[in-house]
Amino acid sequence: MNKRAEERRKQVLRATLKAISEKGFSVVTLQDIADYADVSKGVISYYFENKEDVFYHLLEWMTDRIFQNEYAAIQKESKAIDKMRAYVNAAFKSPEDNRIFYSVYLEFLAQVNQNERFREVNSNFYKNCWFIGSEIIQKGKSEGIFTNIEVESGSHMIRALIDGCLLQWLMRDDEMLHSYYRDNCYDAIITYLNYKDS
Template sequence: MPVRRRSLQHSASSLDKAFDPLIHSFNWLANLKSKALPMSPKVGIAPKRRAEIIEATFFCIALKGYSNITMQDIADSAGVSKGVIHYYFHNKEELFLSVFDKLIKDLDTHLGRKVQRAKTPPEKIRAIITAVFEKVRENKKFQVVLLDFWAHSTKIPKLQDATANQYARYRHLAKKIISEGVDKGYFIECDPARIASALIGLVEGLMIQWIFDQNAFDLSRAQKMTDEIIMGYLQR
């Protein structure tokens, strides 16, 4: 073999050996990345995937309870890996708070539509009562999961703040409507804040009782009774 050819082959072989560790490192990193990290979502997929994970978590809580589900349970229900869940939510608490936020937004939307359609203060108060009872009647899981969140709210500061804010907004809405009713002569002179608190307490109290024992009373009759108690006081 000519000397020049042997020299070139030797140089090429030396370069191959020199680059072998570097090539191996790149291959190892690429392999590690593909195994350990979820693929970045395609444009437009992220909101849909996030919503699917939240929905799966909702059903897991309804089935097993807040304290008993694992991230693996949620991953199995959503049909994704735990890595995908952690891509969208840093931890279990963030995911659970997102579920709570979704529940409250759904209730707010339902409640808002009912109140907006009502014209007078009495109709608006009845709209609040109807909206809450309808939500539970149509989807018992909704109230079951919400009740589970309330049970844990005293142990999780962010959840407690979110729950307190929820009640404050509902009291404010009811108080505003009652004040309007008093000003326009629909309702008697009263303390709107106290009646608003009583209204929320009565509705929620009946909801909780019914969730624990659906045979205790008929939900439709409970709704009618709530209307009679509140409106009977405001319009006496």
């Protein structure tokens, strides 16, 4: 796919994200997406098979962007404890970004049981999240910290704490609490990992 075509697809996906976040998953139509993208419905049909295909690619694009951003953040740090802080900070990207992602993501999760393609993307997303957690724990083990944590279960729990804190922040509907939940999330993870600052 050439660069112009890829940019047009992303334009449609960004518009779909905005449309779902403002209108809700169940009521968004292809015409809505076209209107938000400022293109004709024919353009959308050229790049995607149908509305479900647009939604599938949106979920894939959103979750891949999050993984890439979070993984890039931990690569900038050398010590495990700094990688963990970078991971949490990247997950708590900004109130606006987190609100849009999680409000739309929750709509997708409501469809997962009925849609095999959505379920597959969601499964891949969590495998990527667990990969990040595993890499941090393994790094910590090599440094002589996080020694009492099993890598697989530990990586699952780290993501559970991140998502749980972000969802609770979302339910509180107060942007000012974003940093509060971010900092408490980090503290909860560090406590769980039984890390003691020497």
